[in-house]
Amino acid sequence: MTRQESWRFPIRILVTNMFLLAIIITASIAITLQYNASKKAAVDHMLSSINLLSDHISESVSHLDNDAKQTVNLLAELISSDLSSTSIEQKSSLFAQFLQKRPELYSLYIGDIQENFFQLINLDSAKDTRQLMKAQADDRWAAIDISGRGENRLRKTYYYSSTFHLNHQKTERSDFTPTKRPWFAASVQNNIYKTPPYLFEHLQVSGQTYAKRIRNTEQVIGLDILLSSLSDQLSMSSSKIINGQEQAFLFNQSGNIIASNTKHNDLDKLTQSQYIQDHLSITPKKLIDIAHNPKAKQPTLIEKEDSSRYYAFVTAIGNDILNQQYIAVALPKETLFQQATKEALRSTLLNALAMIILLPIVWLFSAPIVRPIRHLQLETEKIKQRQFDDVSFTDSHIKEIWQLSNSFVSMTEDIKQHEASQKEFMEALIRLIATAIDDKSAHTGGHCYRVPELGLMISDALEKAKEGPYKDFHFANDNERLEFRVAAWLHDCGKITMPEHIIDKGSKLECIYNRIHEVRMRFEVLWRDAEIEYLRAVHIEKQDPAAALTTWQENQTRLQEEFAFVAKANVGSEFMSEKDRERIKTIGAQEWARNFNNRLGLSPAEEMMFAKQEQNNKLDSDQPSAIEPLLSDKPEHIIPRHKEIKFDASLGIKMTIPEHQYNQGEIYNLTIQRGTLTTEDRFKINEHMISTITMLDSLPFPPELSRVPLYASTHHERMDGKGYPRKLNAEQLSIPDRILMIADVFEALTAADRPYKKAKLISVAINIMFNMCQEGHLDLQLFRFFLTSGTYLAYAEKFLPESQIDKVDITPYLEE
Template identity: 30%
Template sequence: MQQHRQLAQVSLAFLIASAVTLGMLILTIVLVGQSFRGMEQAKVTAATATARQLAISVDDRIQAITQPPSTALAVLRHDPLTEADTLEQRLDRLPVVADILASSEIVSAVYAGYENGDFFLFRKLQNSSARQFPDAPANSHYLLQSLVRTGNDHQGRWHFYDHNLNLLEQRDLASYNFDPRERPWYQAARESGALTLSAPYVFFTTQETGITLSQRASEKAGTVLGIDVTVTDLGAQLAELKQTPGSRIAILNASGQLLAGSSQDSEPGEVVLQALQPESHSGISQFTRDGRSWYGISEPLESLPGEELSIVVAIPSNELLADVWAALTRQTLIAGAIALLLLLAGWVLGRQVGKPLELLTGQVSRLSRFRFDTPMRSTSHIREASELSIALDDMAHTIRSFQSISTVLNRGQDLKQLLNDILEQLVSIVGQERGAVYLFNSREQKLELSVNRGLELPQAVNPVAPDASDYDVIQELRRYIAGHPVFAVLRNRRSKLIGVLVIEIENGDQTNLSDDLITFVDEIAGSAAVAIETRELIESQQALLDGIIRLVANAIDAKSPYTGGHCERVPKLAQMLVEQAEQSSEGAFASFGMTEDEHYEFHLAAWLHDCGKITSPEYVVDKAVKLETIYNRIHEIRTRFEVLHRDAEITCLKAILAGGDPDQARQDKADVQTRLQEDFRFLAAVNQGSESMEDADIERIHAIAGQTWTRHFSDRLGLSEEEQQALKGHPEPPLPATETLLADKPGHLRAWGEHVPPVRKDDPENRWGFDMSLPEYAYNQGELHNLTVRYGTLTEEERFKINEHIVQTICMLDALPLPDRLARVPRLAGTHHERTDGNGYPCRLTGDDMGVPEKIMAVADVFEALTASDRPYKRGKTLSESLTIMAGMVENGHLDGEVFRLFVSSGVWRDYAEQHLHSDQVDTVDESLFMKP
């Protein structure tokens, strides 16, 4: 008996010899790590010392660059050039200046600024600068830029010379007006009187990095001389000083601008800028760029004390620490061999105590096969094994309880039945009898009783805020529920309130509720919340799918063949611009971002932004000429002209038969027919609508319309019901009837009747906030009314019918049973015709009323419409034409300026053009013209 108790006290942890192995392994890892850190520090220290030597070498090089030009400047200040008053006198000193340019490859220009504002500059036209003067004569080697002032007048002149100073061409440039007295190099030299040196910068003309040396000639002369010196050869020297093949070296100024680098691409500048630490301009740092680890070292340069130059070195850590990693690999292999031996020894010891666990292993394997009804108890002399068997038995019992709940959660598709089953099972498990489930109505912000099992509860609890805490929700419910209830607040995956579970505690001690019981109810409530959310999502998504299917089915019958491409291209363009807005950190986009749900919401809105066009008549949307309805009514008018043409022929013949002058009769006929031909050609041209109408054109149309012809057939036969209703109340004139050549007749008008759209602000049915002007008639097909449209082909009524598509879009999408995460789809889809100045439609929103996504939709819609080449009534505009028009729309308050500038600067228009525009639409675009704030 005593022996049995002694065996039961044996500790499993004491018998596991592998603990020794673990301790040895940890010790080995620590030692190897310390060794690595020491070798790493040594390498970094050596790299730092090398960087300091590199800074000294670069200082010497900069001194060597600036010394020869300084000497040349000191000599030149005593040259007669400094006192020359005329251009001819200065040209005499041109050989001296040319010698200075030829004496050094790094001197790019020599110039003099005179006290009276004259300027004299002589530069070399080398390979880099030649790109800045593409119109220079062939064989040009030098360029002289001179400016001579006489009172308030100035004369700018350029001279091009060959290598031997032979004049090739002389150009007078009235626009060349450069005042050297206003330049920093002139003012600094005049004030100090000594040699002044500018900070290194990139020359505007040659795009070379360099510095400017300037010095006043003398007090008497008042002339300041200057020399531009390039330092681009520093990059080659830096490349030779790299410690490793992948090292990057660069020289930066105080503002972080790259002045010279060890490579010609942009990568060195970006790497070394990241190597700088914000808290220190000198020292060593470690950073990561593009998944690669680097060491950064920064040292100040002393050659130009006032300029705060630095040399920055970035070394890939894998190259710097290559030797260290090799040593670490050897040590790791040795440590691994030792650890393997210890693991083998630990395995032998572990087997001695593993046999008592085999029985538990078999029982656990039955658990893994979902045999939760198998007893888990087993006897063992090892204390931990015995306790483990008890814990496993309790776990199997708990799993059986959860399995029952899981069966309920996954049974059926009806939400009401699901809630009832959950409540029934849960009340039974906790040993109680009564309970209830409330669901949260987010639209009305209240809790509604969904399932009740024997409790006297209110049908609704309100108001309940959607962001209320669990404590606030429970306190609100306690106002209505008496007794001893346990509450579990149901929240979905996004922690949003979806409901509350209530269980009345009647059996047991209500004043001392078990913490385990409360925890269990909370856990079950969490599973129930997920199941509820899943059912709700399935139902809402199914409803949305059904709505979209209905939408597509209707579109098949009514869509225009010219809007399909638009509805496909706008979402792509809008999505491209949204991605750029999220990446931007400027202005309105600094805090802009979209969640996954918001991205899908925007995507869906972009695809459905013109779905209302399925209700727009095709002959209005695609109206190419003014008289077009379902067909082009110019043919009716042509027929009337044919009648008048034949009437003129008949009149001529009657006059001849009556004994009149045949020649005069034929001449009258010819005059009438010629006028008719001219009048018809004019009306046909007007019908095109390609040019704006002047007052004189409208007067001529009315004059032509006043001509009459005789109709002998009834115009009330063969009419549709709609046509008959339009003529109701207008009696038919007796035949034959005299009619004008063009007319606006009652039959051309179509009243709104019972189909007045709710677009007026005071309309009680207008719950969307529309604010649009409603024409008097739904349609006006009057011939004069259509032909006298001043711009384009659309009348006021047709323009409203097209604009109404956005109203239909909002109404149709608002009617869909969209879930909360897609609630903004109607607004996003229905605001792309709003303007930032409040003059858009359908709600006259201003820029402050719209967010970034709405403004992006407007820009995308306009650009696609301008560049589209599949419209029957216009050609697709080029890129430059489209961007120019959009820039004007920004100025007059149509489009948002920040979104348009992002559209231009990001190059989205260029990427879109490559995919969707014809080659003849892609022309050269100067982006700077459209970036003005």
């Protein structure tokens, strides 16, 4: 069975791909491990950076907290009297000494129970302070004095240079009252009140207030710090410690943002807690829980509503301003593992480059596997072509291939032995069939044996020819010789289907038996009738005895001559003249009386045949007695075909099929011009070629014997294309075909066991064959080689009696 070659690939590609696959798997595992290790290192580094950042921020927060507390305490101790009557310049100068070198300190102020309020603002404390306070470029300080009541309550703002020169001032109404501020109400003596982060009303920025009541007075000293300073510190520290692409937040337990490294323009619209949740898509409580849970997995993957993904780190810092504080850092997923991804990509590219470099090396090193396997493939082709003697051992250092090669050689020897035994069995079976065909008829015994022998003798002589037209003729190998030999043995295998009475038909009237005996009995009846007529004429009719005797004797003489003529015609001859054929019809026209019913004692088959012929009005109804002709062609002599014969177009058979299977008519058979066979008999004999073709075509011959059916079915063809069964001409007939044609004819002419003729002397047979060559029946050139090579004589000496071997002068047959 032939299989499609789709999805088949060479073993070299398989070996190379397996090696590459191993590299890919190994590299993939290594790159995956490296990538995971890099990711873990990135996470560890980030956690370490977060801890370092928390330490820096904790230190900054602690330092700012201490400075603010020290400043408030110091001022509370220095101010021992009511400052409401002190000039603006004096108070400004005092407060400026504490604010000048500390930009994170936004302002110092003092308020009393009479709602008097004074504040000095450091315009350099934040980059937006000067704009929000509507200060000019050379303004360094802004002093705010609020006093008065009701509609007369005014807010006066004084803008001083760094040398406290008054640059400009402005006055406006104000409803600000210090006593209503949380820091005023919550301040008690000897304790510092610290507010949570809140929005400075006049500055609209986030900050915190430190406040303390001045001892023995109704005044409260306050200090404002801007959380923007912590944000700047957080931005600077995070960019140095991490990579600047992160979002960092400092928030307390309430979720309020204390500082951030990002701008929050929407803080005035949302609470700070809401901002963390909306911005990070995670609640502050969850972040706080993670910070306090040592088993919590960090980082935490956060997916926002816009499908962006972040990793969040959170840690608690040890110091506080009011409550516990936390630092949260959010980093885009691709940024956190950016370096790990780069490392993995670089490793992948390096591995790909390594594979490209190794590919030709692997291809080269696969040769020790591929080369012997390809050699084994060639050896299998030799086995397939049955070239067993050409199969060689394939050596290899690879154990499995070496063992496979040993198995191939051993298998070849076993197949060779098995095939030899199968060939012996097949030839024995073929000889058995040929012998059975010969044994079927004693008159053709030996034909199926002698024709192959003669054919092989001719082919051997042709192969030994050193010169002449056949010097280049050779069978390509022993398989072709076997093919020819098998065809020669099977050339008449179809005769096994032929009826014996056709094969053995030695006379014209012979069917299962020779019907000449029936005809003789009819002549016996006429003989008796002639004698009865003589006695009736003499004794009853009282005719002249001498005349009656003469008539009787003449009739008997005539009957003797006529029967002798019919008997001679029954034997058959090379040719029967038209005159003799007409005499048969004349003799057959004589009548004789049948007195017994011819429908008695019939077989079932005969009864059915008679009934069918009566039904078709081809036969008279039953007549117990009748006057019948001496010889006749009766309807019951016609044997119709029991099935229609059709030839497969692929077989190329070109034979005319007679209408009837047999015609046993007495006159029809006795008037056969040549031999003893009717047209129907001849077709039945020739039909053995059709049986030969059908039988052999049905056999599954191996490729080296594929021409057996052709060789075996061409020995009845003619060079002029008038033979059978295919009417092949000279151009269509090969040398093996022509060899069997000559072998079949020579054996038939010299055979002594044919029922319809006597064996010919070899000189006569050669002369007949020469005439057949002249008539376009046989190959003249091959016939002459048959003579010059002496093959005819070698065959005769081996198979013919000495009485048939006469001297033959072949010279006349060699002349052009």
